[in-house]
Each structure stands twice: as C-alpha cells, then as structure tokens.
Amino acid sequence: MLPYGRQSIDERDIEGVLGVLRGEWLTTGPAVGAFEEELAAWTGGVPCVSVTSGTAALHTAYAAAGVGPGDEVVTSPITFVATAATAAMLGARVVFADVEEDTANLDPAAVEAVVGPRTRAVTAVDYAGHPAEYDVLRKIASSVEAVVVGDAAHSVGSRYHDRPVGALADLTTFSFFPTKTITTAEGGAVATADVELLRRARRFRNHGLVRDPQELRDPDEGGWHQEVHAFGLNYRLPDVLCALGVSQLRRLGAFRERRARLVERYNKALQGLAGLRLPTRRPHADPAWHLYSVGVLGGRRREAYERMRAAGIGVQVNYLPAYWHPVFADMGYRRGMCPVAEEFYARQLSLPLFPDLTDSEQDRVVEALHAILG
Ligand SMILES: *Cc1c(COP(=O)(O)O)cnc(C)c1O
Numbered sequence: 028m029l030p031y032g033r034q035s036i037d038e039r040d041i042e043g044v045l046g047v048l049r050g051e052w053l054t055t056g057p058a059v060g061a062f063e064e065e066l067a068a069w070t071g072g073v074p075c076v077s078v079t080s081g082t083a084a085l086h087t088a089y090a091a092a093g094v095g096p097g098d099e100v101v102t103s104p105i106t107f108v109a110t111a112a113t114a115a116m117l118g119a120r121v122v123f124a125d126v127e128e129d130t131a132n133l134d135p136a137a138v139e140a141v142v143g144p145r146t147r148a149v150t151a152v153d154y155a156g157h158p159a160e161y162d163v164l165r166k167i168a169s170s171v172e173a174v175v176v177g178d179a180a181h182s183v184g185s186r187y188h189d190r191p192v193g194a195l196a197d198l199t200t201f202s203f204f205p206t207k208t209i210t211t212a213e214g215g216a217v218a219t220a221d222v223e224l225l226r227r228a229r230r231f232r233n234h235g236l237v238r239d240p241q242e243l244r245d246p247d248e249g250g251w252h253q254e255v256h257a258f259g260l261n262y263r264l265p266d267v268l269c270a271l272g273v274s275q276l277r278r279l280g281a282f283r284e285r286r287a288r289l290v291e292r293y294n295k296a297l298q299g300l301a302g303l304r305l306p307t308r309r310p311h312a313d314p315a316w317h318l319y320s321v322g323v324l325g326g327r328r329r330e331a332y333e334r335m336r337a338a339g340i341g342v343q344v345n346y347l348p349a350y351w352h353p354v355f356a357d358m359g360y361r362r363g364m365c366p367v368a369e370e371f372y373a374r375q376l377s378l379p380l381f382p383d384l385t386d387s388e389q390d391r392v393v394e395a396l397h398a399i400l401g
Contacts, residue, residue: 032206070193081202153182184315235259
C-alpha cells in the first residue's frame with residue numbers, strides 16, 4: 028500500500044544516529060542543543076525547546092502559558108485531537124471555533140465571536156502546511172489578554188507575509204512524527220520568543236526542576252540540590268533522536284522543494300477533474316506542504332476512499348472534527364457546532380505526499396482518481 032505520508036531516511040541520517048550511539052550520551056547531550064539551534068534557524072531565530080512529541084509540545088506550551096481550570100482555549104476542530112486534548116487535560120474548557128472555507132484554518136471572525144475574559148489561549152492549526160491568519164488572530168487574542176499558540180505540526184518551513192512559522196505566534200509547536208515534514212521518529216518542539224514562556228517550557232519538560240543557584244529557595248542545601256517549584260514531566264527528547272533531527276533539518280530545504288514540485292504536478296494533473304476540489308493557497312502564504320488535501324464533491328468521499336484503498340493507494344482523511352470524538356460528545360459538545368468544518372470533513376481526502384514519492388507512483392494515484400471520478 029502506497030502510504031499518504033512517510034519518512035525519508037538516507038545514509039546521512041543513519042550516520043548521525045550511529046555517531047551518537049558510538050559516543051558518550053544517549054539522552055541529554057550535545058545533540059539536543061545542536062538540534063534546537065538548527066531548528067531556530069528555521070524559526071527566524073526564535074528559541075526552541077525540543078520535547079518527545081507534538082502532543083508533548085502542545086502540553087508544554089499550554090502549561091507554560093498557565094492554562095488551567097477556569098480557562099478557555101479556543102481552537103479549530105479540523106486538527107488531530109491532541110490540539111484540544113492537551114488543553115482539556117490541564118483542566119481548561121475547549122471552545123471550538125469554525126474554520127475558513129478555503130484553507131480549513133481557524134476563522135478569525137469565528138474566534139472573535141467566542142473569546143472573552145476566560146480565554147487563555149487561541150490555538151491555530153496550520154492545516155496541510157498553510158499558515159493560519161496569525162496577524163489577525165494575534166490582535167483578537169491580545170484584546171482579551173490571551174496568547175496565540177500555533178500548532179505547526181504540519182508547517183515547519185512554511186512562511187507567512189515573508190516571516191517563518193515559529194515567529195508568528197506567542198508559542199509554536201512542532202511534531203516530528205514520521206508522516207510529518209521532518210522526523211525524529213517521535214519528537215516535537217516548542218518555539219517562543221518570550222523569555223518567561225521559554226523558561227517555563229524548559230522547566231516543564233524536565234520535571235519542573237530548578238537548578239540555577241539564583242533561583243533556589245534553599246541555596247545552601249548542598250551542591251547536589253535542585254528544587255521543584257511547579258510540577259513538570261519528563262518530555263526530554265534524547266540525543267539519539269536529536270541527532271536524527273539535525274540531519275533531517277539539513278534536508279528540510281530539499282524536502283520542501285520536492286513537496287512543492289509534487290503539489291504542482293498534482294494540481295496540473297487533477298485540474299479539470301469534475302467532482303474534485305483542489306487545495307488553494309493565499310497570496311501571502313508560502314506553505315511547506317505537508318498534506319495534499321482535496322475535496323471530493325457529490326457525497327462521493329467515502330467511495331473514493333474505499334476504491335483508492337482497494338487500488339493499493341493509502342489515502343487518508345484529516346480530520347474527524349475534534350468534537351465528534353465521543354470524549355467531547357460525552358461532555359455535551361454537539362454536532363452541527365462548526366458547519367464549515369463539518370462540510371470540509373465530509374469531502375476531505377489526503378492523497379499521498381512525501382519526498383520519496385516518485386513521479387510514476389504519483390501518476391498511478393492520479394490515474395486511479397481519474398478512473399473513479401472521471
Ligand atoms: C501530528 C499532529 C499532532 C501530534 O503530534 P505527535 O508528534 O503525533 O504527538 C498535533 N497536531 C497536529 C495538527 C498534528 O498533525
């Protein structure tokens with residue numbers, strides 16, 4: 028089965044990992060800082076904290092922002108459930124706002140209608156790699172003193188008004204799962220330019236431990252002494268995986284180009300196919316495409332999904348509206364809440380898109396889709 032997304036691992040990646048395995052550190056060692064610095068080269072210099080997954084990154088970002096009981100987090104339903112689940116697990120109430128019809132990104136007008144004094148964070152998702160409308164979202168969020176979190180699991184390497192993802196939100200989270208644009212197997216990161224949020228994120232990923240003598244409550248306890256002032260977790264991304272991240276980041280430019288080329292080929296080959304809606308791009312956005320997301324019209328999405336799968340093409344659906352998950356339904360969230368998102372979901376299909384997808388494999392996808400919808 029041709030997958031919808033998968034990693035690209037070459038000899039340099041393997042050498043990078045082997046180098047760490049032959050060395051002294053398996054976990055917190057020099058590759059961690061190296062990876063965080065190389066990642067910051069893609070965020071316009073905004074400092075990055077590596078963590079063990081995109082989910083851990085969201086959890087860390089919300090914890091750093093002080094999200095807790097009594098707070099509301101406004102987000103998009105067109106996302107992987109972790110965007111909302113991590114806020115809910117910190118005790119916040121998740122408020123879903125509808126998405127824009129073209130990009131399936133959080134609609135600023137829908138956000139404006141639901142923010143208020145309880146809003147602690149507004150979390151945008153750069154669906155398929157296309158950046159959300161950060162400038163507008165930041166204005167709305169700051170009017171209620173909330174932070175903007177960018178779930179950039181899809182969009183490392185994307186740009187918006189000539190600024191990189193990572194420099195657009197107060198806190199940006201990345202995922203390095205194998206289907207994403209670069210991989211560390213499991214992994215993620217939080218980027219933030221705010222020194223206080225950065226300090227809190229760094230602490231949260233390491234049990235909340237404080238070591239700086241200036242900040243210890245009991246500085247005279249002894250040389251071994253360290254303290255916890257606020258609870259944290261162990262979300263440290265090991266050196267072995269950071270080494271893979273370093274070599275993957277060196278390939279990100281090439282990945283971006285190959286993905287752009289494949290998107291262009293899909294656009295050409297599929298334009299004019301009736302019953303299919305192709306992805307769009309806003310003029311000020313320069314996406315590093317993660318998904319090639321199409322809309323299958325005429326109520327034929329399920330048929331297209333099943334027939335493509337039967338043809339050995341692992342298409343995917345991204346995503347079930349988050350509040351359709353029974354865990355939200357059980358809390359009283361009702362279908363129909365975000366009609367644009369639900370309509371988007373009803374048509375959505377992701378075609379295979381990854382750097383090692385060959386032209387002829389892509390042609391096979393196109394032919395299969397023509398055979399079904401043509
Ligand atoms: C993949 C993904 C996540 C979760 O990342 P993991 O690394 O799998 O934990 C969160 N949000 C979005 C939009 C994602 O695509």
